Amino acid sequence: MPGREILRIDNLSVAFKTGEGLRAAVNGVSLSLTSGEILGLVGESGSGKTILSLAAMSLLPRNAVVTSGRVDFAGANLLTARPDVLRKLRGKRISMIFQDPMASLDPVFSCGSQIIEAILLHERVNRRQAGERARDLLARVGISDPARCMRSYPHELSGGQCQRVMIAMAVACKPDVIIADEPTTALDVTVQKQVLGLLRSLNQEIGAAILLITHDLGVIYEVADRVAVIYRGDLMEEATTGNLFVSPRSAYTEALIASMPSVSAPKSRLPVIGRDDRGVISSVVEARSALKARPSSEPEGATLLNIRNLTKTFWTRESSLSAPQAFSAVDDVSLAIPARSTLGLVGESGCGKSTLSRLVMRLMEPDSGSIEFEGRDLVSLDRDRLRAARRDFALVFQNPYGSLNPRQTVTDLIAAPIDIHEKGRDREATVAKLLDAVGLPRDAMCRYPHEFSGGQRQRIVIARALALNPKLLICDEAVSALDVSVQAQVLNLLQDLQDEFDLTYLFISHDMSVVRHVSDTIAVMQKGKIVETGPAADVFDNPKAEYTRTLLSAVPKIGTAQLTALEAR
Amino acid sequence: METLSTFVITLGSRLVTALVQLWVIATLVFSIMYIMPGDPVLLLLGPESNPSSETVAAMCQQLGLDQPVLSQYLKWLGNAATGDLGNSLDGVPVVEYVTSSLPKTIELASAAIVLAAIIGVPVGIAAALRRGRFLDGLLTSLSTLGISVPVYILGSLLILLLSLQLGWLPSSGYTDISRNAFLHFQKLTLPGVTLGLGLAASIARMTRSSMLEILGRDFVRSLRARGMRERRVIWLHVLRNAAIPIVTIIGLQLGNLMGGTVLVEALFNWPGLSTLLVTAVSNRNYPLVQGSILTIAALFILINLCVDILYSLLDPRIRRKRA
Numbered sequence: 001m002p003g004r005e006i007l008r009i010d011n012l013s014v015a016f017k018t019g020e021g022l023r024a025a026v027n028g029v030s031l032s033l034t035s036g037e038i039l040g041l042v043g044e045s046g047s048g049k050t051i052l053s054l055a056a057m058s059l060l061p062r063n064a065v066v067t068s069g070r071v072d073f074a075g076a077n078l079l080t081a082r083p084d085v086l087r088k089l090r091g092k093r094i095s096m097i098f099q100d101p102m103a104s105l106d107p108v109f110s111c112g113s114q115i116i117e118a119i120l121l122h123e124r125v126n127r128r129q130a131g132e133r134a135r136d137l138l139a140r141v142g143i144s145d146p147a148r149c150m151r152s153y154p155h156e157l158s159g160g161q162c163q164r165v166m167i168a169m170a171v172a173c174k175p176d177v178i179i180a181d182e183p184t185t186a187l188d189v190t191v192q193k194q195v196l197g198l199l200r201s202l203n204q205e206i207g208a209a210i211l212l213i214t215h216d217l218g219v220i221y222e223v224a225d226r227v228a229v230i231y232r233g234d235l236m237e238e239a240t241t242g243n244l245f246v247s248p249r250s251a252y253t254e255a256l257i258a259s260m261p262s263v264s265a266p267k268s269r270l271p272v273i274g275r276d277d278r279g280v281i282s283s284v285v286e287a288r289s290a291l292k293a294r295p296s297s298e299p300e301g302a303t304l305l306n307i308r309n310l311t312k313t314f315w316t317r318e319s320s321l322s323a324p325q326a327f328s329a330v331d332d333v334s335l336a337i338p339a340r341s342t343l344g345l346v347g348e349s350g351c352g353k354s355t356l357s358r359l360v361m362r363l364m365e366p367d368s369g370s371i372e373f374e375g376r377d378l379v380s381l382d383r384d385r386l387r388a389a390r391r392d393f394a395l396v397f398q399n400p401y402g403s404l405n406p407r408q409t410v411t412d413l414i415a416a417p418i419d420i421h422e423k424g425r426d427r428e429a430t431v432a433k434l435l436d437a438v439g440l441p442r443d444a445m446c447r448y449p450h451e452f453s454g455g456q457r458q459r460i461v462i463a464r465a466l467a468l469n470p471k472l473l474i475c476d477e478a479v480s481a482l483d484v485s486v487q488a489q490v491l492n493l494l495q496d497l498q499d500e501f502d503l504t505y506l507f508i509s510h511d512m513s514v515v516r517h518v519s520d521t522i523a524v525m526q527k528g529k530i531v532e533t534g535p536a537a538d539v540f541d542n543p544k545a546e547y548t549r550t551l552l553s554a555v556p557k558i559g560t561a562q563l564t565a566l567e568a569r
Numbered sequence: 570m571e572t573l574s575t576f577v578i579t580l581g582s583r584l585v586t587a588l589v590q591l592w593v594i595a596t597l598v599f600s601i602m603y604i605m606p607g608d609p610v611l612l613l614l615g616p617e618s619n620p621s622s623e624t625v626a627a628m629c630q631q632l633g634l635d636q637p638v639l640s641q642y643l644k645w646l647g648n649a650a651t652g653d654l655g656n657s658l659d660g661v662p663v664v665e666y667v668t669s670s671l672p673k674t675i676e677l678a679s680a681a682i683v684l685a686a687i688i689g690v691p692v693g694i695a696a697a698l699r700r701g702r703f704l705d706g707l708l709t710s711l712s713t714l715g716i717s718v719p720v721y722i723l724g725s726l727l728i729l730l731l732s733l734q735l736g737w738l739p740s741s742g743y744t745d746i747s748r749n750a751f752l753h754f755q756k757l758t759l760p761g762v763t764l765g766l767g768l769a770a771s772i773a774r775m776t777r778s779s780m781l782e783i784l785g786r787d788f789v790r791s792l793r794a795r796g797m798r799e800r801r802v803i804w805l806h807v808l809r810n811a812a813i814p815i816v817t818i819i820g821l822q823l824g825n826l827m828g829g830t831v832l833v834e835a836l837f838n839w840p841g842l843s844t845l846l847v848t849a850v851s852n853r854n855y856p857l858v859q860g861s862i863l864t865i866a867a868l869f870i871l872i873n874l875c876v877d878i879l880y881s882l883l884d885p886r887i888r889r890k891r892a
Contacts, residue, residue, distance in 0.1 A: 057794055083799075091796035098794075103787040106806050108884055118795050153885040169795065 006209055007033040007056065007094070007177050012069030014051050014060065025051045027233045028068065033177060038203055038210045040224030040241065042217060044256075044483040045454075048233040049213050053179050055079070056211070057096055058086055073177070092122040095170040099182035101162035105154040111165045112150025118169040137168040141198055159349075160191035167198060174206050181213045188348035188510065193554040196223050215483060217260060218556030221245060229253045231281075245558055255283035259488040260558075261517035266536065269495070270488035270517075286492060304339040304504045305360070305472055310369035312355055329355040330366070331528035337521075339471070340498065342505040344519030344536065346512060346551065352528040353508045357476045360506065361395055362386055373472070391421050394465035398477035400457035404449040410435075410460055411445045417467040434463040437500065438493060455486035459493065466501060474506045479514060491518060512555045516540055524548045579881060587874050592646075594866040598859045599645050603638075610634065654860035658852070663860035666845055671864065673743065674841035677764070677834075678826035680757055684765030685772050686819060692769070693776025693815075698803070700781060708773065715770025724763040724836045731759065741838040760837040764830060768822050775818045779811040786810075812883050820876030827872075828865035 009031045015022040026048040033039050043049040054060050056071050058078040071078040074093055076085060098104040106114060115134040116127060125133070131150070138146035141164040154162055163183060170178050180199065184192035200223050203210050212224055220227055220241065227244045229236040229252065236250040248254045255273040274284035310333045315324040329352045337343045347353050358364040360371055362378055371378040373392065381389060394417075397403040404413055414434055415427040432442055438459040449457055458478065465473055475494070479487040491514070497503055509515050515522060516536055523533040524545060532545040543549045610628045611620070620628075629635045633644065648655065654663035696708040732740035739756050746753040783789065784807055792802045831843040842861055849857035881887045 059790060059794055087796045090794055096794040098787055098791055100787055104791040106788045107886060108809050121796055155886050
């Protein structure tokens, strides 16, 4: 069945109109998709992969211009086709699945009516028949109660269910090509596994070719037949999935694969992607930025943070008159973190990880339990003493774009804790030292957050967290919003800082491989409870809890999964 | 079923809130008599009258002021609840004044708001769809002009042009619809247009910004990717999502129109609630002041209640998540 070329992108260049003229986003990329295959398109944010996929649907934003090339599909160049021609192809013969399934469904219409609408756009059936088709499709994509799902609105479904609805719509008219743009990025690993499995089986069942766009090499490894790698708008290489991972031809691909945290060599320094003045890319292991600045004040192994039987329950109500229902966000959690070690806390969204971090920061009142920090119970402190105690712990948030006030300079941002606790004593000098420590140039001091990239912003956030020499740093999904190569830099930085400043980390993440890389001990959280805790190697190699096993098996792993996937075919 | 019962519960709790609001306002209105500086009786009788103590006592009795405050309050609340707002100082029941002005105000306000929506919403949509182009600039400037021109200037200009120069429309007054329907609507036109144009401008701005916000959402892109006609994307999906802020501003405007059309009513000699209230205040006709304020407030609350119900019809997230 494979072999017939079905979609062809030929020498495509796209640029954005900006104040300073055109800025290239995609440079002369050629790709072809044959029927029945899954082509993975991998690249980091800003690499042009999404623009490429939108161009393939002729859905480019208004400020984008095609400077050269064509997209051939079903005998037409989609880039120049008339709107009515495009309309008949879109959704019928070429369909698309987007990254954020919740945001991609219209919130004010029920899911059923949206699927029915999608069918009626292209098929000559009546509403009742379309409704039956919609129910069949929902059952086909693994929705357990299709009738209920039909009546539900998007906000009443989980992210995974919404993505299933999106997939149902995408395959409703049995298209020849499905473009899936980061279809699992917003989903938990276990849900990701199900959705990828679904795409794979639909690919076999209806024979649609899939262009799978992602930043996640593991996802590519599990489901793609061929891979195209794109970097800064240029196509770096195209190969079969097996070949790409065994013997990557381009230096960028090699560096990208190397920068992924690997389960086999935890705590090692991750190579990052280096680019010299001539634009030559290579995989670089950065030298350690600083040596230990001060001797450790405390003996190794003493418990810094000890959480005992911590509980937090939220009360929610369906409507204003119905009885409130208890929701245990954190349920009898006990954890101990030794000084200068890293505790990795993993779990899927909604399991209570972030609530736990807020409780430890005392940004929220626990219902019961104790939080002992250096033997002192934080729960019983009054306001003033809590304020004073706060200087010993700091929080690094997930989104570096949202956690910096855009109207403040970097100096003001980093010095904020100094201004609060030490009345701004030596602020300039301290900020300069902190910038050195996190690897930012000193001329950053009078600049504003928008002048920095995501990775640099996260460095600013980390510098601010370190301003008062805290003992405990809580990293709540601190690298989740970053690209693999930037993530590698930040993970290296966190490790250097741990040695330099004697830091203890509570590292919260949904990403198993990142947690394995940084942690000494790991705690696995599910529905507000800690289901397993132990040394990182033990938890990974001999998981005891069923849930840990489920989580681990859902992580796309390079090196093993492809074999099983291939065997299954 | 589930949806319906949630809806009924929501509606019920909103009704209870509305009644509480109404009670608070009734209490405030009742206390006007005591908050106002000076003895209301002396004020009512006039500063020059130099009344005898018998006249004052008679007046007190007539107003019920000789009774304890609490019993006055309960009596006032009970009467108001049954629709009895007391007698005006000239002896005519307040309700009669109110019921004669109320329809005129509602008619003028409705005409203005319908006109404003008919102009404002399409103008806002057109501007949003042509964002950054000539038409957008033109419409946005016009709406800025519409918001900034005071109603009495606009009203006077319209009278000068349409009535005095061209003679198409009568300049002011009110004719009962049963006497002469044509003349009735002719006389409604100028004040309606004067009020409506200014409101249309702010509706247009709100529609434009709300539409632009929704147009940038992911789901609009996925609707287009599904091969939907642009017309359907805009008029069905985007507009329905953009409707909440638009409905909010229309509701607020309609509420404000109930008692806030003094200038237009004065300019066009339109005998509505605002005119009634202003006259009552200047004559120190306190029972009439109380009655008209209570009516205006009740209308405002009623309109807000309708807007809230409309919200839940428009947006399922509000319908089911209301806490």
